[in-house]
Amino acid sequence: MDYEKNIIVLMAINVTEQLFRSIFSETLENSDEEEELVEAFLLEAHLRLRGPLRKAIRIEGYVEETVPRFNTKQFREHYRMLPIGQCGNQIGSAFWPLALHEYGIQTTTDVTDLNTAKVKARAVLVDMEDSVLSRFKQGPLRQLFDQTCIVTNYPGSGNNWAIGYYVHGSDYHDRLEESIRRIVERCDQLHGFLLMHSLGGGTGSGLGTATLKLLRDNYPHVERIVSCVYPANTQDTITAPYNTLLATQELIEHATCVLPVENKALLDICNAQINKRDNTGQINYNASCKPFQDMNSIIVNMLLHLTSGSRFPGNLNMDMNEIATNLVPYPKLHYIFSSISPVTLSAPNMCTMQEAKLQDEVFTNLWSRNNQLIRLDPLQPTSVILAAAHIARGNTTLTDIKRNIERFQNKSKFTSWSKDCMKIGLCSVPPAGHSSSLLCLLNSSAMSSLFKDIIREFSKLYKKKAHVHHYTQVHGFEETHFIESKENILNLCECYAEIQNMEETSISRLQVI
Numbered sequence: 474m475d476y477e478k479n480i481i482v483l484m485a486i487n488v489t490e491q492l493f494r495s496i497f498s499e500t501l502e503n504s505d506e507e508e509e510l511v512e513a514f515l516l517e518a519h520l521r522l523r524g525p526l527r528k529a530i531r532i533e534g535y536v537e538e539t540v541p542r543f544n545t546k547q548f549r550e551h552y553r554m555l556p557i558g559q560c561g562n563q564i565g566s567a568f569w570p571l572a573l574h575e576y577g578i579q580t581t582t583d584v585t586d587l588n589t590a591k592v593k594a595r596a597v598l599v600d601m602e603d604s605v606l607s608r609f610k611q612g613p614l615r616q617l618f619d620q621t622c623i624v625t626n627y628p629g630s631g632n633n634w635a636i637g638y639y640v641h642g643s644d645y646h647d648r649l650e651e652s653i654r655r656i657v658e659r660c661d662q663l664h665g666f667l668l669m670h671s672l673g674g675g676t677g678s679g680l681g682t683a684t685l686k687l688l689r690d691n692y693p694h695v696e697r698i699v700s701c702v703y704p705a706n707t708q709d710t711i712t713a714p715y716n717t718l719l720a721t722q723e724l725i726e727h728a729t730c731v732l733p734v735e736n737k738a739l740l741d742i743c744n745a746q747i748n749k750r751d752n753t754g755q756i757n758y759n760a761s762c763k764p765f766q767d768m769n770s771i772i773v774n775m776l777l778h779l780t781s782g783s784r785f786p787g788n789l790n791m792d793m794n795e796i797a798t799n800l801v802p803y804p805k806l807h808y809i810f811s812s813i814s815p816v817t818l819s820a821p822n823m824c825t826m827q828e829a830k831l832q833d834e835v836f837t838n839l840w841s842r843n844n845q846l847i848r849l850d851p852l853q854p855t856s857v858i859l860a861a862a863h864i865a866r867g868n869t870t871l872t873d874i875k876r877n878i879e880r881f882q883n884k885s886k887f888t889s890w891s892k893d894c895m896k897i898g899l900c901s902v903p904p905a906g907h908s909s910s911l912l913c914l915l916n917s918s919a920m921s922s923l924f925k926d927i928i929r930e931f932s933k934l935y936k937k938k939a940h941v942h943h944y945t946q947v948h949g950f951e952e953t954h955f956i957e958s959k960e961n962i963l964n965l966c967e968c969y970a971e972i973q974n975m976e977e978t979s980i981s982r983l984q985v986i
């Protein structure tokens with residue numbers, strides 16, 4: 474068999490046909506032998522080829538119909554996932570069942586479809602305490618993960634960014650590097666990494682951003698998209714303002730794109746949904762009343778929506794690697810606002826929404842404050858939109874989108890270059906339980922209000938130097954880190970202000986003429 478030739482053909486086909494890969498890979502158990510890996514690779518090449526090319530390359534011993542582990546729905550995306558810390562992994566544990574559900578694989582019973590589907594998650598799971606991750610070692614999802622890609626310790630990072638970043642970041646550097654290399658090598662076209670973590674604790678914020686830096690050093694040209702959770706105002710961790718400030722500075726420095734989510738915004742969405750359910754007595758507002766479960770469902774739906782264009786076909790697919798190009802006009806201005814409509818709070822197999830909403834209503838809800846994953850006001854007259862995207866799943870038509878985007882353009886203020894352009898994604902497969910749904914992504918100067926909040930909360934604590942010694946006693950951490958981080962974040966606010974003023978200046982010049 475001419476392995477080399479076949480592999481080259483596969484690569485060429487990949488490039489020309491833009492085939493996508495899902496976040497899952499086929500199981501290659503006991504695949505320590507290189508030969509077996511090559512065979513699996515070739516089998517895949519054979520199954521992906523179309524028409525005459527497919528016939529031209531015959532792979533001995535394999536006939537498509539007799540190989541159950543592939544089906545046409547299972548595209549494979551070139552993104553690697555890294556949930557870090559308790560929050561990241563709790564979001565992960567909500568993510569996998571819903572993602573599998575989109576491929577028709579159920580994980581709700583003890584005897585899961587995973588046995589027959591033979592899929593593996595392309596992920597490295599990291600937490601410095603093992604209470605959350607130990608669930609993955611027992612529950613129905615246990616076969617989904619490569620055990621060598623689970624990195625745990627005891628007893629966590631003590632809600633201290635410096636311990637996560639410096640202590641665990643250096644102790645686990647090689648282990649993380651090796652686990653990441655392992656999953657990267659199983660991919661023939663790596664597009665990016667998707668990191669999920671909170672910023673209020675020590676592991677997600679500290680080790681999460683140390684991992685982000687590791688990725689930037691080792692894979693400088695590969696995208697690093699971060700979905701991170703900012704704490705609620707009523708913070709449950711006293712040191713959260715320090716952790717949030719220090720981690721935010723790292724995210725600004727090393728991420729390609731950040732999709733921040735605020736726990737207070739998620740709580741508001743959940744409360745609004747619960748009130749609706751209580752007031753209307755309708756069962757379709759299926760809130761579970763378990764706060765993190767519902768809150769994490771909202772994040773997961775956003776992530777599934779975000780990745781849908783890479784995983785499923787559509788008339789106008791928006792691939793993950795188009796996000797940064799379209800939404801990030803300047804490297805450091807990469808914080809992206811998101812809102813979703815309709816909001817789903819619990820697993821779709823438990824709830825089928827009775828919806829026959831008009832498309833315009835779904836759009837109107839999308840822009841309302843009740844559907845935002847972060848509390849900002851991007852439509853206020855003082856802020857400008859630097860870039861925008863709308864991604865639709867399901868039976869939304871291009872005409873629906875165009876009509877509504879015109880409405881959006883009329884009610885918002887844009888920069889001179891972003892006014893007439895809006896990225897659109899159309900994925901034909903809707904999320905489970907809905908006939909259609911929408912995700913709005915905005916790069917708005919209103920994001921500076923998030924940064925100002927971070928600095929305000931930090932200053933309250935730092936003014937009295939409360940809890941500072943926990944950080945300064947960690948080897949590698951200098952107190953100047955606090956001041957530098959604050960200054961860098963303030964600089965970013967100035968950049969946003971400059972862009973806002975730039976617009977005002979050009980308007981007044983026009984008036985003079």
Ligand SMILES: Nc1nc2c(ncn2[C@@H]2O[C@H](COP(=O)(O)OP(=O)(O)OP(=O)(O)O)[C@@H](O)[C@H]2O)c(=O)[nH]1
Pocket residue numbers: 557558559560561563564600601628629630631632633671672673674675676677678702703704705709710713736739765768769
């Ligand atoms: N949305 C959401 N927020 C969470 C979840 N778990 C924790 N948080 C928030 O995350 C912050 C605490 O971070 P954790 O993720 O628990 O901390 P960690 O990264 O494990 O770090 P250490 O425990 O300090 O080692 C707090 O603001 C919590 O409210 C979750 O499942 N969902």
Ligand SMILES: [Mg+2]
Pocket residue numbers: 558559602629630674676
């Ligand atoms: Mg923890």
